[in-house]
Amino acid sequence: MSATAKKSASKTDGANQPFIYRQFDQEKLRDALRKMYLIRQFEEGAEESYMRGLIHGTMHLSIGQEASAVGICLGLSDEDQITSTHRGHGHCIAKGADVSRMFAEFFGKTTGYCRGRGGSMHIADVSTGNLGANGIVGGGLPIAVGAALTAKKMKTGNVVVCFFGDGANNEGAFHEALNMAAIWKLPVVFVCENNGYGMSTSVARATAVPNIADRAAAYAMPGVIVNGNVVSDVAEAMHEATERARNGEGPTLIECKTYRYRGHSKSDRNRYRTKEEIEEWMTERDPIEAFEAELVEFGVIDAAGIEAIREGVRKEIEAGIEFAKESPMPEVANLEKYVYTEQA
Amino acid sequence: MDAQVETATRELSYAQAIQEAMAIAMERDERVFLMGEDIGVYGGAFQVTGDLVERFGPERVMDTPISELGGAGVAVGAAVTGMRPIFEFQFSDFATLAMEQIVNQAAKMRYMLGGAVSVPVVMRFPAGSGTGAAAQHSQSLEAWLGHVPGLKVIQPSTPHDVKGMLLAAIEDPDPVMIYEHKLLYKMKGEVPEGYYTVPIGKAAVRREGADLTIVATSIMVHKSLDAAKQLAEEGIDVEVIDLRSIRPMDRQTIIDSVCKTSRLMCVYEGVKTLGVGAEISAMIAESEAFDYLDAPVVRLGGAETPIPYNPELEKATVPQVDGIVKAARDLVTGAR
Ligand SMILES: Cc1ncc(C[n+]2csc(CCOP(=O)(O)OP(=O)(O)O)c2C)c(N)n1
Ligand SMILES: [Mg+2]
Numbered sequence: 001m002s003a004t005a006k007k008s009a010s011k012t013d014g015a016n017q018p019f020i021y022r023q024f025d026q027e028k029l030r031d032a033l034r035k036m037y038l039i040r041q042f043e044e045g046a047e048e049s050y051m052r053g054l055i056h057g058t059m060h061l062s063i064g065q066e067a068s069a070v071g072i073c074l075g076l077s078d079e080d081q082i083t084s085t086h087r088g089h090g091h092c093i094a095k096g097a098d099v100s101r102m103f104a105e106f107f108g109k110t111t112g113y114c115r116g117r118g119g120s121m122h123i124a125d126v127s128t129g130n131l132g133a134n135g136i137v138g139g140g141l142p143i144a145v146g147a148a149l150t151a152k153k154m155k156t157g158n159v160v161v162c163f164f165g166d167g168a169n170n171e172g173a174f175h176e177a178l179n180m181a182a183i184w185k186l187p188v189v190f191v192c193e194n195n196g197y198g199m200s201t202s203v204a205r206a207t208a209v210p211n212i213a214d215r216a217a218a219y220a221m222p223g224v225i226v227n228g229n230v231v232s233d234v235a236e237a238m239h240e241a242t243e244r245a246r247n248g249e250g251p252t253l254i255e256c257k258t259y260r261y262r263g264h265s266k267s268d269r270n271r272y273r274t275k276e277e278i279e280e281w282m283t284e285r286d287p288i289e290a291f292e293a294e295l296v297e298f299g300v301i302d303a304a305g306i307e308a309i310r311e312g313v314r315k316e317i318e319a320g321i322e323f324a325k326e327s328p329m330p331e332v333a334n335l336e337k338y339v340y341t342e343q344a
Numbered sequence: 345m346d347a348q349v350e351t352a353t354r355e356l357s358y359a360q361a362i363q364e365a366m367a368i369a370m371e372r373d374e375r376v377f378l379m380g381e382d383i384g385v386y387g388g389a390f391q392v393t394g395d396l397v398e399r400f401g402p403e404r405v406m407d408t409p410i411s412e413l414g415g416a417g418v419a420v421g422a423a424v425t426g427m428r429p430i431f432e433f434q435f436s437d438f439a440t441l442a443m444e445q446i447v448n449q450a451a452k453m454r455y456m457l458g459g460a461v462s463v464p465v466v467m468r469f470p471a472g473s474g475t476g477a478a479a480q481h482s483q484s485l486e487a488w489l490g491h492v493p494g495l496k497v498i499q500p501s502t503p504h505d506v507k508g509m510l511l512a513a514i515e516d517p518d519p520v521m522i523y524e525h526k527l528l529y530k531m532k533g534e535v536p537e538g539y540y541t542v543p544i545g546k547a548a549v550r551r552e553g554a555d556l557t558i559v560a561t562s563i564m565v566h567k568s569l570d571a572a573k574q575l576a577e578e579g580i581d582v583e584v585i586d587l588r589s590i591r592p593m594d595r596q597t598i599i600d601s602v603c604k605t606s607r608l609m610c611v612y613e614g615v616k617t618l619g620v621g622a623e624i625s626a627m628i629a630e631s632e633a634f635d636y637l638d639a640p641v642v643r644l645g646g647a648e649t650p651i652p653y654n655p656e657l658e659k660a661t662v663p664q665v666d667g668i669v670k671a672a673r674d675l676v677t678g679a680r
Contacts (some may be wrong), residue, residue: 056655057477074659117654119654135437135479200382265468332660
């Protein structure tokens with residue numbers, strides 16, 4: 001059964017502040033804002049580099065979905081792992097990756113996280129617990145369950161987060177993965193970023209139940225719906241799911257309702273949704289604006305502090321692109337490297 | 345011309361030719377319908393279905409959920425029971441999720457039931473590298489399916505052929521898998537108006553020559569023709585065969601050509617080892633053409649690696665014109 005969306009507690013009531021203000025110190029909250037900006041500006045930088053022909057191929061931008069990536073990863077350590085999706089830049093940054101090496105990957109350079117072999121769709125920073133974006137919708141679901149199986153067998157106490165989109169819930173892999181995670185009570189949290197569409201196909205047209213979280217009932221795990229554009233709501237649901245996972249009680253399915261501002265990829269005419277709908281989300285429900293306003297209201301940051309974060313992020317992005325540009329290309333002689341493990 | 349009824353031609357892109365074939369088929373036969381991901385208002389990831397949903401409505405241009413195994417299986421089930429579905433994989437790579445229904449069901453149902461049913465399903469597979477889409481969106485796995493009796497597997501290389509072969513595939517009572525190289529979608533060529541078919545299982549000699557036979561598939565036909573042009577300037581006369589269909593394979597056209605030229609090179613984008621070229625080479629080794637060979641057979645195929653993202657590495661992964669020229673020259677001049 002899916003719980004209903006949690007409401008943020010009254011903002012003026014200090015004793016009953018939203019979850020993150022009770023859970024994390026101010027430094028951590030300011031860093032959460034910084035990460036959201038880092039994601040937004042990274043995406044904008046990637047988009048611009050693509051337009052200018054510096055990046056080829058395709059990419060899927062997560063602008064508008066920053067609160068979900070950051071809210072989910074807020075309480076995780078580098079040892080906790082995630083599996084990500086084709087729309088995975090935000091997850092990678094939220095988990096702690098360095099944007100310079102991400103840009104370098106997009107530029108196809110040896111200094112990139114995948115040494116120029118993977119690109120946007122396979123971005124990963126294993127050192128911060130990111131097992132990788134995925135070009136296959138639903139591809140990460142069983143892998144996350146496998147990672148959680150390792151955590152259980154090795155008694156590491158780590159949790160695994162499996163990010164996936166609303167479209168992925170109609171793949172067989174989703175159903176098989178959730179079932180196994182449930183029967184074996186594995187420490188995994190399934191995080192559906194429901195942005196309303198799988199490419200051009202709306203959830204209503206593709207999925208038989210109104211909410212992805214409704215599917216949880218079939219696999220005997222809690223299904224929680226949150227406003228995916230509110231950092232605190234996301235983080236609170238994640239906290240509960242993490243506790244459950246670490247206590248050996250098994251998986252949770254969290255559905256973050258959110259929205260992507262950009263087209264599906266670089267070739268999208270947006271014929272399946274209206275301009276008004278996009279506008280409405282951008283102007284009324286922007287996750288960064290909302291979080292910023294909240295932080296100011298609770299006295300965590302002031303206008304000057306926000307400006308400093310923005311400026312810092314701007315410089316970090318600029319430096320990242322510069323690093324990517326100047327990094328070396330891989331050598332064709334190494335084409336067949338990394339296919340198999342090199343052995344002595 | 346192997347087409348049956350041809351009228352005036354005009355220039356269409358490969359993608360437009362496919363779209364036209366599907367529209368003609370839907371107009372001629374109400375059992376024909378399309379299934380796939382984002383083929384409706386989106387028009388398909390490569391705009392192959394385009395605006396067909398406006399013409400034929402969402403009942404005949406059906407968007408499926410992201411469910412390749414189920415979707416392909418539904419198409420098989422509809423085909424067995426009287427419909428004529430054309431199922432589009434958004435990328436051929438995603439057919440790996442549907443292998444069960446393709447390999448265990450579609451290919452074998454007629455046989456297992458002792459001929460009591462047939463499975464007139466058509467599946468379309470946008471394939472190949474060259475778009476910077478990396479390892480999971482760039483593969484050429486046609487040889488996988490070519491290994492399965494019960495399936496027909498074709499790789500049309502021109503707008504003319506893709507229209508005619510798709511129409512032949514829709515008419516065909518058995519499952520036909522069409523591999524379409526993504527870089528061909530924008531390629532233009534003369535395409536006859538109206539209905540015509542190009543038979544499945546017949547290769548085409550695209551260029552006649554005396555010194556060397558190149559058997560190429562899909563986009564490699566064009567690269568081989570470019571190479572042949574360059575080689576002609578050096579006095580090397582290359583015959584280029586467009587295989588068009590890997591199952592069934594037109595053995596005779598290849599054998600005849602090799603008997604004439606005494607040299608064989610296979611050029612294909614799929615990974616070299618255990619690929620289409622292995623079959624062609626072995627087939628020649630088993631045939632009367634073997635005695636005519638003046639040099640070892642050469643295969644140019646994809647490198648033994650997944651497709652990398654970096655564009656230079658990506659290019660190096662599959663045969664390019666320069667590499668074909670060099671390999672052909674070495675073969676003919678005995679440099680190897
Ligand atoms: C198995 C598979 N099928 C289809 C695709 C093509 N594809 C890539 S993303 C996408 C939509 C995914 O929708 P969703 O899961 O909601 O994620 P979103 O793009 O909305 O973040 C599709 C159809 C794919 N990459 N893999
Ligand atoms: Mg979605």
